[in-house]
Amino acid sequence: MFDLNNAINSWRMSLSEKQTCAKSDIDEMETHLREEIDSLTASTLSQQEAFLVATHRLGDTDSLAAEFAKVNTSILWRNRLFWMLAGILSYFVAKYITGIASTGIVVLAWFAGIRGHSLGVIDVISTVVFFLAVIFVFYQIVRRRDTQGELFCEVADKPWGKFLLFAGVVVIIAVTLAATILAQAIMVRLGGVSKYGEIAIFRAYAGFVWKIIMPLILLVVAIRLRPSRLRKAGT
Amino acid sequence: MNVSKDLVAASATPLVLSILSQGENYGYAIIKQVRDLSGGQMQWTDGMLYPVLHRLENQGLIKSQGRISETGRKRKYYRIEDKGTVVLKEQRNQWMLVYSTLKQLWEIKPCLT
Numbered sequence: 001m002f003d004l005n006n007a008i009n010s011w012r013m014s015l016s017e018k019q020t021c022a023k024s025d026i027d028e029m030e031t032h033l034r035e036e037i038d039s040l041t042a043s044t045l046s047q048q049e050a051f052l053v054a055t056h057r058l059g060d061t062d063s064l065a066a067e068f069a070k071v072n073t074s075i076l077w078r079n080r081l082f083w084m085l086a087g088i089l090s091y092f093v094a095k096y097i098t099g100i101a102s103t104g105i106v107v108l109a110w111f112a113g114i115r116g117h118s119l120g121v122i123d124v125i126s127t128v129v130f131f132l133a134v135i136f137v138f139y140q141i142v143r144r145r146d147t148q149g150e151l152f153c154e155v156a157d158k159p160w161g162k163f164l165l166f167a168g169v170v171v172i173i174a175v176t177l178a179a180t181i182l183a184q185a186i187m188v189r190l191g192g193v194s195k196y197g198e199i200a201i202f203r204a205y206a207g208f209v210w211k212i213i214m215p216l217i218l219l220v221v222a223i224r225l226r227p228s229r230l231r232k233a234g235t
Numbered sequence: 236m237n238v239s240k241d242l243v244a245a246s247a248t249p250l251v252l253s254i255l256s257q258g259e260n261y262g263y264a265i266i267k268q269v270r271d272l273s274g275g276q277m278q279w280t281d282g283m284l285y286p287v288l289h290r291l292e293n294q295g296l297i298k299s300q301g302r303i304s305e306t307g308r309k310r311k312y313y314r315i316e317d318k319g320t321v322v323l324k325e326q327r328n329q330w331m332l333v334y335s336t337l338k339q340l341w342e343i344k345p346c347l348t
Contacts, residue, residue: 028262028311029285035263035308036281059282067286071293 002048008033011055018065019079020072033058086152093169094134096176101130107183110191110199120202124209131214135221142225238277247279247287249330252315252323255297259314261304262288288313296322 011033012026033054040050058064069076105126106119114122141151155161188196238246254265266281291297296319304310315323 024311025285025289027309029282031308031310032263032266032281032285057281059280063280064282067283068289071286071289 002046002051004037004047004051007048007051011061015061015065018061020065020069020076022072022075025068025072029058029064089169090138093172094131094138096172097134098127098130100176100179102126103180103183106199106203107186110187116198117202119199120206123203123206124213127206127210128213128217132217135217139221139225243277243279246330247284248291249323249326251284251287251291252296252319252326255313255315256320256323259300259312261310261312265313291319294318 008030012030015021015026015029016023033051036054036057037047037050040053041047045053102123106123109119109122155165184196187199191199250269251265254260254268260268262284266279266284269277269279288297288299292299292313295316297313297315299311299313301309301311
């Protein structure tokens, strides 16, 4: 059964994916589309036929997007900048969450009596696992939603949402830093400075391994999300 | 008869400004009016009107205002600005000049020699 609202939504989606039209541009053309469909269904056409004729008359989304690109030169760059900033922010959040989790695991392992190289190994493994988990969650959010960052917009559009975002970032950073200091203090107090120094060395080894692995993980994600793959899947 | 793409593009500005000089209007009605006046012969790709409207608005020739229509839809109404009236006058003179030149060339003249 043909559903007009569904059809119009997917038409909107294909236009917004081109990233050259503002939401208000698409709203305006949707009104146009609906008025044309109304006048066509008033004659003998069915809703589906009217939709096909109206979208055809409006023009294909590729050339529409190209025309709007000439007028809205700033929108494309705003979109790109948005995603760059979203990426940097996501990276920091992922890094901090991973940091707090792996420090916690190392402290627990230390309390469990694990010493020496094993601590470094535990640090690497827990860091990789937590980072992968966070990246996987982000990946799922982006994949489920459409490409305009709707979840972020929904939250950011509301006044309390903005407050929530700022507070969230501050809380994540503050909690992570506090937990790191606390973990170090506990280890120094209970184990002594030399023991702590030993742990710090193994953690530094772990960091060396991790700093090579992490860019590789990001590269794998980037390859999986590449735009040409999306186009192939779409056709 | 289809009007060539270049001519459609060139005539878009004077057409839109002329229609808006008769009073404020919205996208769908502007296209409908062009279609009706040309007897259905001047067929725009409808969507191309909107980038034209936005360009004219950026240039300060027209101004838009979002309002709810009588059918309950959110419509964007455009009206002409003073600067637009000036540009329309210039465009009108240019088009009239082109028209009168072509008309003289194409008029069937009696052969005097």
